[in-house]
Amino acid sequence: MAIINQATKELQVKIVYYGPAKCGKTINLEQVHANVQVPNAESKGKMVSLATSSDRTLFFDFFPLEAMSIKGFKTKFQLYTVPGQVIYNTTRQLVLRGVDGIVFVADSNYEKMQENVESFANLEDNLKSLKLKLDDIPYVLQYNKRDAANPAPVDYMEFLLNNREVQVPSFTAVASKSDGVFETLNMIVRLLLNKFINESGRK
């Protein structure tokens, strides 16, 4: 959950990029880190990648990103990825701790549809283990690798992954070219702020 520090006037929010192995979670973070406009160098921290020797995420990738002040509060976003490989499920649970918003990155390759669906189900299971419900957490879908040789139709991916009572925003992307990366990030930020607004309104 977000941290509000009235003393330093800071709001800290955690966003986790989730999805199957090799779907492009790390490349999303790398593209944001490399290309985001920031007012000063301190607004963007170094990127930490705990990866294997073959550059597969072992624990997580992380970097902190500061946005403009909102209502006098400095807003700090902590962007994380999880390891996609099935065997690292415990690690995914650990990284999901305290999550405020989720970007589910799906691989558009036709043969990856089963892995996408399994990873999405795994996300729900892991949230349950943390006593959280996906419906209570802002999330967006990103259909990455649209430049693949054999991409599944977007409608089909919507049917597989966005076929719930409340549909969430979804974006097509080619993260390696930065296409769709910032649209996805800005939408999850917008959903998070909407959630805070709704919670403010209830008080």
Add this chain to the structure above:
Amino acid sequence: MAGFPQITEEDSKSFTETLNELVLQSEATSALIVEKAGYLIHQCGHCADFDTTQVATLASNAFNATQFLASLITETNFTGMYQQGERFSTLILNVDENCLVVVIFKATLSVGMIKYYASIAIKCIADQLLIAQGRDNSGGIDLADLDPTNVSELFKRRETGESASTTP
């Protein structure tokens, strides 16, 4: 599980006093209060030499991972972990279900001494967090009149040729 409470000026002052005392007494280099999801809450001492945001993130995730490992071997009592270095070492200690203290100290110092002073600090921090938990936090950030469409492009992509880190 109660979440991490809002931090006020009163809490911040208390944390500063506690961490400064810990650093002074133990001769540690720096001390951090870290939320277990990875947020850096407070820091004192010589922090400029380290990226404390990264330290907080890595310490919390390392702690959570090792705690899980301990539970796998049926060990329910897991209160801390120690990274022994050649120049600097790190002691990570549990405060409560949401919070940790991370102490960075010269490797020449005794970890036992650091742990002794840290345990005193932990009690003070835990007491202050209890006070913070009991406070009415309904006056948080009032975003009720914020239009999220105005901030929908909070993060923009740098155009080709722009500086890598800053906007003009």
